Amino acid sequence: MQNKGLIKLFAILFGLVSLYQLSFTWFTNGVEDKAKTYAESKSNDGKEIAKLEGYYLDSIANKPIIDLGFAKFTYNDIKNKELNLGLDLKGGINAILQVSVKDILIGLSNNSKNPVFNEALAKATEAQKNSDKTFLDLFYNEFEKASNGTVKLSDPSIFGNKSLREKINFKLTDEEVKPIIEDEVTGSINTAFEVLRSRIDKFGVTQPNIQRIGNSGRILIELPGAKDIDRVERLLQSTAELQFWEVYSNQETANFFFAANNVIENFLKEQTKADTTLVKNDNLEDLLGEVSDSLATKKTANLFSVFTPSIPQSEDQISSVIGNAKVSDTAKVNAYLAMKSVRAQLPNEMKYIKFLWDAKPFASTDFTTNENVDRISLYGIKSNREDVAPIEGDVIDDASQEYGQTGKPEVSMTMNAIGSKQWGKMTTENVGKFVAVVLDDYVYTAPRVNTPITTGRTSISGGSMTVSEAQDIANVLKAGKLPAAAHIIQKAIVGPSLGQKAIDSSMSSFGLALLLILLWMIFYYGKAGAIADIALATNLLFIFGILTAFGAVLTLPGIAGIILTIGMSVDANVIIFERIKEELNKGKALKAAISYGFSFKGALSAIVDANITTMLTGIILYVFGTGPVKGFAYTLMVGIATSLFSAVFITRLLIDWYAAKGKKFTFNTNITKNWFTNIDVEFLKKRKIAYIISSIFIIIGLSSLFTKGLNYGVDFVGGRSYVVKFEKPMSATDVSESLKDVFGSAPEVKTYGASNQLKITTKYKIDEEGNHVDNEVQSLLYKGLKKYIPADVTLEAFKPGYGGVKTTGILSSIKVEPTIADDIKTAAGWAILGSLLVIFLYILFRFRKWQYSLGAVAALFHDVLIVIGIFSIFNKILPFDMEIGQSFIAAILTVLGYSINDTVIVFDRIREFANTHTTWKFSKVIDKALSTTLGRTINTSLTTLVVLFAIFLFGGDSIKGFMFALIIGIIVGTYSSLFIASPILYDSVKKLNKKN
Missing domain, CATH: 1.20.1640.10 (Multidrug efflux transporter AcrB transmembrane domain)
Incomplete structure (x- = not known):
């Protein structure tokens, strides 16, 4: 064999590199084992354990775990380099989202009332259930049948409206309009992908996977390790929205924060005396979510213990940033600022203020513990009764990533004629003040307006913005506000x-x-x-x-x-x-x-x-x-x-x-x-x-x-399938009969692995969409199985995604609609x-x-x-x-x-x-x-x-x-x-x- 020395050298180097790569997994597992031990020593509650693990890992995220002298690696560093385990090994969520082309078409038509248009939409929706054609092709076919040549796609009541008048006029034939509509739909789907990727990147899981599935308008998202399933579903299915707002300065909000701090401090003292909890008062139960029921006993003395207001001491310190907090404390801050007694401290001219967080945290040192923590800035948006922004994303004609005068990446935007006029008016009225660009309720930038901008051009810049981030934002802004929500058509929860x-x-x-x-x-x-x-x-x-x-x-x-x-x-x-x-x-x-x-x-x-x-x-x-x-x-x-x-x-x-x-x-x-x-x-x-x-x-x-025939799984026929664990061995026949009463027909029930685990598959309401249907099916499943499970197992604990070791409840679920x-x-x-x-x-x-x-x-x-x-x-x-x-x-x-x-x-x-x-x-x-x-x-x-x-x-x-x-x-x-x-x-x- 020739070149033995070269092959030997390559094999040795390859082996050393492989060992080096795998060492990060070993160190990461060691750190996470310590986090788990710490969490279990502090609590026995499943969700509390998950939170405490997160707190522990957050506290050491930027501390050196490996020190080689010439290089140091923090927990975040080694976590990003470990061997990634999939959903079936680590747990998490897998979802395929469908950007609703139907909703996009409705948006492009300005919610047209044209009967031919709406008939074609309805029939295309029905036809899609038994067809593998795209919704757009089905819509074209149904529109041609319904119109019978009497109505064109370019009709002013459909796509020849004001919003698309620069691209479509009533003289165009249907064949000339179709490619324009297809481009608009593609742009909207691309926007959805970029917005979703931005959201997922902020979610905090290791190695998330998001990719387009051809040109179908479908997007695959995998989140190994994700535990808060409800949050993931809300994150994925909410509509993306770009807005331009006027902003209050830190000078204007300073007095309010001092007053709010006093109210909260007094309130907590009263609660401590009464031995009651914060959550049961001031309508905060929904606002605080998973914040503990006894914040007062955790020595949260006032607002300023979790929030640092920005108080300007001179003219040059006046800013659009009105304060900041640790990322982990934002839920508490939101809850405090939403209290009725706190909002009552706002002056009349600020009663519609809306508090929004920055899109990107910044690193800071906690001087009490001398640890590095992630903090995030807060802004005060000048909202109104209707909460409608003065300018929205539909005015953006073009956006691109460029380099500013300082050589740093920025996003350059060009507005259409309507947007240019609105932007010129807003910047003229706010010279010396601040305006914010908000995407999905996150503030991407809130600069001071130095001079009126009447050209319809502006830019988004930030000291820490990377080229890729600027490109992603430009892609989002280019198509403007997403005219349709994305809904989950397949999901697997483990x-x-x-x-x-x-x-x-x-x-x-x-x-x-x-x-x-x-x-x-x-x-x-x-x-x-x-x-x-x-x-x-x-x-x-x-x-x-x-x-x-x-x-x-x-x-x-x-x-x-x-x-x-x-x-x-x-x-x-x-x-x-x-x-x-x-x-x-x-x-x-x-x-x-x-x-x-x-x-x-x-x-x-x-x-x-x-x-x-x-x-x-x-x-x-x-x-x-x-x-x-x-x-x-x-x-x-x-x-x-x-x-x-x-x-x-x-x-x-x-x-x-x-x-x-x-x-x-x-x-x-x-x-x-x-x-x-x-x-x-x-x-x-x-x-x-x-x-x-x-x-x-x-x-x-x-x-x-x-x-x-064959036993086709839900991948092929659609349905909802659940793996349910019980405390003792169960009879599949008995369970099937019990569930027949709640579902109307007996679902398929099989022993799955151990004798105390069953796989339950039902097609109940599979043609209906939305989280409410998923929740209904899980609730009916819980109702039908109630007599087989301990009385202390609540519906929430029964559902998938509940933290800790599960003795009874849904271990995993899969949902696939027939269209996919x-x-x-x-x-x-x-x-x-x-x-x-x-x-x-x-x-x-x-x-x-x-x-x-x-x-x-x-x-x-x-x-x-x-x-x-x-x-x-x-x-x-x-x-x-x-x-x-x-x-x-x-x-x-x-x-x-x-x-x-x-x-x-x-x-x-x-x-x-x-x-x-x-x-x-x-x-x-x-x-x-x-x-x-x-x-x-x-x-x-x-x-x-x-x-x-x-x-x-x-x-x-x-x-x-x-x-x-x-x-x-x-x-x-x-x-x-x-x-x-x-x-x-x-x-x-x-x-x-x-x-x-």
């Missing part, structure tokens, strides 16, 4: 107790599977197996190092993908070792046999072909998959790349090093040295029996599919067809004969039909979830990858024998190829099955169906490479030769 259980069981199965593989390799290949184990351990280090370095999110299917690549890594070593053994048996010297085994003529050709076909499957899966499926594909692709490097290069380095010592080196043990030798099976003579057996299985499976279910099915179909097409073309390219491609693809069809048929036959018979969802599609595609991997290994040997033994009959070539690779086929299949069985038996309940599909697929895939792919190759070549 409670922390389920997440911890999942990660514990998955890690256990992972460790067990790895141990079994390591022991088997040593048992079967002796010293060579030990070397393969070292390469395998290095491969694992590389995989986790890459995932951490690139900020990937590890999920349960991702762990399955990693373990599957371990099996493929073992497969590569098995192929190499078997070829070396063959050469040794032929009488070759050790070094020559090793060199041949690692060469392209030896094992490398088959390894490369097998890995490329699996990699292509992974790419297709990544392109068409969403959420956990995409995560599985990513880890699969990373694992294939690292396993190929470790098996080919690291194993070679270690074997060459050991062989160079001149010691005896065999590739077997005394027990296994004669296994799978001198095998000569006439496989082709058994092909007709195999055809009959396969046909019987396929026919039975298809019959079950047509009569019994159709898209998931379509994407899954394209993924399978795409995989088959890509594999067919690659086999054709590598083997130069279409018969090889036909045999491979026929075997794949065979494997898919049998796996799907088994899932249909045994649905509701086997004691675990056999739903057909996204994870099942991932399993099918993985089976395709593994099966083609096995088939390619066999085909490679057939091609080799065909070129070497030109006098042999083609039937003998195939039988010999299958016989000589049988040892490798059985060895690899059994090793992989041991891994999968370990995960199936000891892994998380949520992937048992996924693992079962893989187990069946590996068994069937191994069978098909021997008895389907190769025989079909033979029969197609034989038939062609007869014709010729």
Whole structure:
């Protein structure tokens, strides 16, 4: 092997970098364990524990955790560099939002009352429930039918209105108006994406994921670790709004804050004397939210204990910032300033003041504790009775990121004619005063107006604004106020107790599977197996190092993908070792046999072909998959790349090093040295029996599919599914009957994992939208299960997202509306067809004969039909979830990858024998190829099955169906490479030769 030194250097550096990346995860876990211990020592309440953990981590966020002398890392630093766990391992929320194109069209039409327009909207809304077309296309179709040529889209009562008059006039035809409307809709959706990303970035979870889903108007958001589910839903579904307001100065509000401070101080003294709580007085129950019921006992003496007012001592200190507070204290400040007795201190001219916080906190030192804390500035907005801003975002024509006179990034804005006039008036009236630009009730800037601005141009700047932030704000402002809200059409909530259980069981199965593989390799290949184990351990280090370095999110299917690549890594070593053994048996010297085994003529050709076909499957899966499926594909692709490097290069380095010592080196043990030798099976003579057996299985499976069907999960049919935990084992039948009374029809109820956990799926009101419907379903579920749960478990504690260890209640929930279910099915179909097409073309390219491609693809069809048929036959018979969802599609595609991997290994040997033994009959070539690779086929299949069985038996309940599909697929895939792919190759070549 050439360039050994370079490869060795690369492997060492890569390993050190991987260890460095993973070290941050180790340190982060240590800090968070301390936070958890601290929180549990202070409280037993679930929500209080979550809060105390947050307070502890906030207090040390900017303290050095690692000090290397030349570099220091705070908790925030190492948190951003840790290995990110997905929703199923860490808990959190996954949501897909749909920006309502219907609402956008209504906004663009200025709430048109035109009957044709509204009829088209109503019919398009109904049609979308059973169609995968975009809402805009459906609207166009329905508008054309309803108008019958009598009304145009450019009609002044529809889109030819004042708001769009610069782009649309009544002379334009419908075909000319459509692209303009499409551009407006696209702009609104882009705005929604930027606004949502800004909100999510402020939410504070590690490595949030937000991405557009094509041009569908849908946005995927994942928030691992998020616990306040209600807050997340409010955050995601509120409408984005840009406003320009006049602002009070700190000079104007100074007296008010002193008066407010006195009122609050006296109020707290009275409360302490009366031994009552702040929350029960002054209508503060809703205002304070989760603020403790006994703030007075926590020594919050007055307003100024949580808020620092800005009191100017001279003219040059007059500012639009009227004070600041710790980010963690903003809820208290809001509650105090909302008290009726406090607002009564406002002078008449300020009675409509609205207090808004800055969009970005700033770092500050708390001199009482000498700790760094995040503080945030407060502004006093000059609102009015209607709370309507003088200027809103619809006046913005254009916005862009530029650099100001100081060289710092800023956002430059251009207004339309109406906006220019309004802006000129506002700035003229406020020379020497302040105006604020507010987005989603956050103040982005509130500068002093030095001179009137009559050109319709202005800018937003800030000392800490980055280029990317300026670009994001410009994108938001460019389209102006969002004319439609985004609503959640799919969400998955995973409670922390389920997440911890999942990660514990998955890690256990992972460790067990790895141990079994390591022991088997040593048992079967002796010293060579030990070397393969070292390469395998290095491969694992590389995989986790890459995932951490690139900020990937590890999920349960991702762990399955990693373990599957371990099996493929073992497969590569098995192929190499078997070829070396063959050469040794032929009488070759050790070094020559090793060199041949690692060469392209030896094992490398088959390894490369097998890995490329699996990699292509992974790419297709990544392109068409969403959420956990995409995560599985990513880890699969990373694992294939690292396993190929470790098996080919690291194993070679270690074997060459050991062989160079001149010691005896065999590739077997005394027990296994004669296994799978001198095998000569006439496989082709058994092909007709195999055809009959396969046909019987396929026919039975298809019959079950047509009569019994499949158990489609909520991914495909829509619905709401809940995993509910009870204190004791429950009867699924009894629970189903109890819930029939509240839902009107009996939901599907299954035991899910432990006997005290049930999976409950209902389609109750699935066509209706809104959080109120979700809350209604959960309330009905609580009502129907009331007799099975302890009396002290409240509805709030029963719902998902409740902190702490859950003994009873909803552990997780999934909601999918039918509109997205159709898209998931379509994407899954394209993924399978795409995989088959890509594999067919690659086999054709590598083997130069279409018969090889036909045999491979026929075997794949065979494997898919049998796996799907088994899932249909045994649905509701086997004691675990056999739903057909996204994870099942991932399993099918993985089976395709593994099966083609096995088939390619066999085909490679057939091609080799065909070129070497030109006098042999083609039937003998195939039988010999299958016989000589049988040892490798059985060895690899059994090793992989041991891994999968370990995960199936000891892994998380949520992937048992996924693992079962893989187990069946590996068994069937191994069978098909021997008895389907190769025989079909033979029969197609034989038939062609007869014709010729």
